[in-house]
Every structure is written in structure tokens, then in C-alpha cells.
Amino acid sequence: MIIRPRAFPFFILTLASILTNADDTTPFDCHVTVGGLTFDLTSLDREYSASRTRTTPPTTMVDSLSFNICNDLKPQSGVAEQDQCPTGTRACLTKTNKKDSETDRIVAVIPLAQTKILDPKYSASASPTKYLSILLKGPTYSLLPQSLNLTLFCDSEGISEPKFVGYDGSQLDLEWSAPAGCAVVEGDKSPPSGGGNNGEDGSKDGEEKDVGSGVGWFFLALILAFMAYFGLGAYYNYSTYGARGADLIPHRDFWKEVPYMLADVVSHLCSSVRPRRTASRGGYISV
């Protein structure tokens, strides 16, 4: 594809709006800002589990929770579909009844948090105890609204086992400690509820919204710079050389090369991203 130089600003404009929109519509993506504290939970993006066992003679009841706060749980292979939470679940509680000499029976499968209705609520504290608390919502089960209440304590040493604190038929309390429970940027940014948007995004873990509008401003500045460059360049060529038509484009030879250079870069990227797949196809490289 060759981008005509005249269409170039519009191409950039489209690209900019795609990027800024993508930023605006991000759902819960494991970056949390609350009370002036910023947390990056992306290191917790995998499936974890916690369980508790209650003796209910003559049986025992095992409540086991699997969860991934950043993503949907994967369906378990070898487990009947009715014994699993539906797709789009981030926290699933399963109650299994065990009795000596009998096979285990799954008696309840409860989605506690679902991506579509997650409605995340946060609270955090920097002292005396450092923690981030996240409340995630799920659908109603057995007439009761379900939710997962995760309290994530700050522990820079490492990730602990998640602890099943309790479940009252509606809310499951879970305690956990991990480095992700420590705030990334502390304090002196704009106040949490003020909505102060001064467009500063110097730090790499800046607040989401500020970054979003920062990206937008960056592209706007870029577009204006491009327009000024082409406008002034064309005027210069016109007034100095009396150029007409395509000759007005400043550095015309360079811009003619750009689409080919881009194509080159893209093909390089593609060939380095897919080495494994091509290797498994016996060294065949598609052109």
C-alpha cells in the first residue's frame, strides 16, 4: 500500500483517534488508582486458588475458589460443563461434598465475579497497614448477589498463598499479600476525586486517564507539526523554485521512500514474531 503524501495527515489523524479511543474504553485492566495511590496488578495475571474445608458429619465440605482478577478463567479440561463457571468468570467458587467410600459430588458452582458486571470498587491505605482492597461483582446466585472482596496487602518480599477468610453466601473475603499490593506512585499527584487533569504523564505508571489524554495531546501536537512542516515546506519550494504540483512536497524523494521503509519494518517485525510457528512447519518461511 502506498500512502499518498496528501493523505498522510489524515492517516495520522485516524491512527491517533484509534489509539486514544482504545485507551478510553479499556475495562478493568489491572491498573488501579485510588486515593492518590497507584497500583499495578498485572504481575498477578494468572489463575490462583484458595480453599477451606468444613466438617459437616458425616461428610466434609470443601469450598474451593479459583480466580484471576486480571482475566477470565480458562475452562478446565476434564470437568463437566455444568460443574464449571460460565466463560467470562474471574472468580469461581465450587463446593464439593466428600464422603468416605463415595465419589465426590460438586454441589454448587458459584460465579463470584464476572467480567461484564465487574463494577470494581477500590479502597487503599498507605499507613499504618499498606493494602489495596478490591470488590468485584458477580451475578445473583440462589437469590443472593455475589462478590469477591480481595484485600491485597503490600509485601515487597514475594507473593503469599491467597487466604480464604470466609464466605457468607454472598461475599467471599480473601486476603493475600504480594508486591503488587504496594503502591507504585505515592502521594503528591492530583487529588483522587478532584479529577485534576493537568496532562502530566512523565512517570511510566501515571494515572490511566491522564495518560489517555496525554496520548491524545501528543498526537495532536504531532499532526500540527506535520501540517506546519508540509505547509511551510510547500511554500518554501513554491517561492524559491517556483515548484508546482507534487514538486511542492518538501523532501519529496524521502517521502516517496517512506511507505517502502514501513513495509520493510513490518515484514521484519512479522518474521521475528513468528519464528516458532514457522519452525514447527519445518523451516518453511512464507513470503
Ligand SMILES: *[C@@H]1O[C@H](CO)[C@@H](O)[C@H](O)[C@H]1NC(C)=O
Ligand atoms: C473485606 O474483607 C476484609 C477482611 O478480609 C474486611 O475487613 C473488610 O471489611 C471487607 N470489605 C467489605 C467491603 O466487606
